[in-house]
Amino acid sequence: MQLVWSTSKMEETSPTSNRGQRLKSGEIKKKPAGRGRYNKNFRVEIANTYENDGYAWKKYAQKKILHAKFLRYYYRCAHEGCGALRHVQKLEDGSERFHIAYAGSHTCQNRRWLFGSDMEKEGLTEGTKSQQPDWSSKRRKLVKAASNVVVNISSENSHESPVEKDDATKRSARRRRKKIVYSESGESSGPHSGNIVPKASVPAGKRRCAKVISFLESDESDLQVLDRVKCLPELVTSWYERKANRESRLHDMIPRYSVRMTHQAAKDAKLAKIVRKLKKTGTLEKGQEAIQMLDKNAKVVEALQKELENARVQIQSVEHAYEKLKQEHERVSSERKWLIQEGFEYVINRLHRSQEYLEPLGAVQTNLWESGAHYGLVQSYESWKDGVALEDASLYNLGAHEKFLNAVHELEHTRFPYIVELSQCAERSLDDLRALEPIGLEEDGDEDAVTAGGSGD
DNA sequence: CTCATTTGACCGAT
DNA sequence: ATCGGTCAAATGAG
Numbered sequence: 001m002q003l004v005w006s007t008s009k010m011e012e013t014s015p016t017s018n019r020g021q022r023l024k025s026g027e028i029k030k031k032p033a034g035r036g037r038y039n040k041n042f043r044v045e046i047a048n049t050y051e052n053d054g055y056a057w058k059k060y061a062q063k064k065i066l067h068a069k070f071l072r073y074y075y076r077c078a079h080e081g082c083g084a085l086r087h088v089q090k091l092e093d094g095s096e097r098f099h100i101a102y103a104g105s106h107t108c109q110n111r112r113w114l115f116g117s118d119m120e121k122e123g124l125t126e127g128t129k130s131q132q133p134d135w136s137s138k139r140r141k142l143v144k145a146a147s148n149v150v151v152n153i154s155s156e157n158s159h160e161s162p163v164e165k166d167d168a169t170k171r172s173a174r175r176r177r178k179k180i181v182y183s184e185s186g187e188s189s190g191p192h193s194g195n196i197v198p199k200a201s202v203p204a205g206k207r208r209c210a211k212v213i214s215f216l217e218s219d220e221s222d223l224q225v226l227d228r229v230k231c232l233p234e235l236v237t238s239w240y241e242r243k244a245n246r247e248s249r250l251h252d253m254i255p256r257y258s259v260r261m262t263h264q265a266a267k268d269a270k271l272a273k274i275v276r277k278l279k280k281t282g283t284l285e286k287g288q289e290a291i292q293m294l295d296k297n298a299k300v301v302e303a304l305q306k307e308l309e310n311a312r313v314q315i316q317s318v319e320h321a322y323e324k325l326k327q328e329h330e331r332v333s334s335e336r337k338w339l340i341q342e343g344f345e346y347v348i349n350r351l352h353r354s355q356e357y358l359e360p361l362g363a364v365q366t367n368l369w370e371s372g373a374h375y376g377l378v379q380s381y382e383s384w385k386d387g388v389a390l391e392d393a394s395l396y397n398l399g400a401h402e403k404f405l406n407a408v409h410e411l412e413h414t415r416f417p418y419i420v421e422l423s424q425c426a427e428r429s430l431d432d433l434r435a436l437e438p439i440g441l442e443e444d445g446d447e448d449a450v451t452a453g454g455s456g457d
Numbered sequence: 458c459t460c461a462t463t464t465g466a467c468c469g470a471t
Numbered sequence: 472a473t474c475g476g477t478c479a480a481a482t483g484a485g
Contacts, residue, residue, distance in 0.1 A: 058461085059463095061476075062462090062464085063476075065474090065475075066474065
């Protein structure tokens with residue numbers, strides 16, 4: 001009875017469904033007993049190549065053999081149900097040869113699947129990858145079609161001159177002598193079915209001719225070209241030398257490049273293998289998580305650094321602003337100091353020298369004078385009645401006193417435009433304030449002040 | 458998706 | 472316990 005098979009496939013009962021599953025975590029698997037290996041009779045061969053011995057083999061495993069330098073490959077016949085087996089291992093004697101062990105016999109129809117180019121292929125050289133057969137897609141298709149292929153192998157190997165001129169008879173004869181021909185049984189070649197088939201019907205010689213023809217198809221012959229450039233022999237020579245130099249350099253580089261490419265390929269393969277192993281053990285995921293975390297951390301650090309930089313910039317700007325503020329404060333306080341210590345005097349001095357102040361002041365003076373004159377006249381009249389001569393009495397102006405009082409009152413309540421304007425300029429600079437002038441400001445200076453004082457006469 | 462190859466677990470023999 | 476042989480899941484190429 002089958003034990004625990006993990007996948008849904010395992011629920012099937014067909015023999016093929018018993019294919020074992022890779023162990024999933026915690027599951028226990030019991031497989032059918034492995035095939036015995038010691039009861040097989042192996043027929044051993046040493047061959048220059050293991051690639052193509054005329055049979056279709058399917059590789060089913062490879063194994064590192066203890067103390068052996070090269071892997072051992074395990075093949076069985078590609079035909080379903082056929083019991084033939086083959087083990088291949090490269091010899092360690094330095095020769096490019098292989099130890100090939102055959103076991104069992106072909107219970108299939110022994111059908112071969114040879115293809116001409118495969119015969120020419122040499123055994124592959126060293127290295128795990130290159131030791132393996134090259135199952136190109138073409139060959140895969142051939143293998144797949146092997147059951148339908150009917151092959152005829154000629155014993156002859158023709159090496160005729162490719163440029164030999166034949167009549168039609170000879171050509172067809174040569175075609176028949178081709179090493180290997182094959183056809184798929186379902187294909188159109190009815191009369192030949194099962195026998196000789198002119199599949200690759202173009203003779204090799206003819207194919208090679210095609211290159212020559214394309215070369216000769218050039219418009220000019222070599223001589224014509226030479227004639228054409230004869231007028232420039234030095235140019236041609238130097239050009240040719242340069243071309244040759246460049247070509248030789250390129251040729252030198254090619255092997256180096258190919259070596260580098262080989263090394264690179266080996267490196268890639270190794271890395272891929274390491275990655276596969278890491279994936280298998282889960283280390284890669286952990287490593288990737290760690291890398292992601294590092295990445296995240298790096299981003300966080302970067303963000304922090306940016307913030308820090310921002311903060312520094314802000315601090316700088318704040319400091320700058322503070323500095324400016326300080327300067328402004330100093331300026332304002334010095335201006336304020338000036339205003340307190342000298343400003344009032346300055347303003348009043350200017351006001352006193354201005355028309356807007358002197359005019360009402362003059363009115364007061366005039367009225368005062370008139371009032372005094374009027375009072376003098378009244379006193380003179382009273383004195384005249386008492387016998388004092390009129391010419392000795394003062395003049396008298398009725399209402400002059402009241403006018404004087406009004407003028408004084410007016411002066412007291414005058415809103416000087418200069419002062420009003422100053423009071424509206426609180427936000428402006430000291431220079432602006434200084435630039436303001438009262439209406440009708442007289443020239444500055446001591447003499448002016450004196451003149452202004454005497455002008456009241 | 459299919460199919461070939463690789464890989465490592467599993468088996469029996471020693 | 473260890474080794475070589477086999478199986479089939481995992482992997483990779485097309």
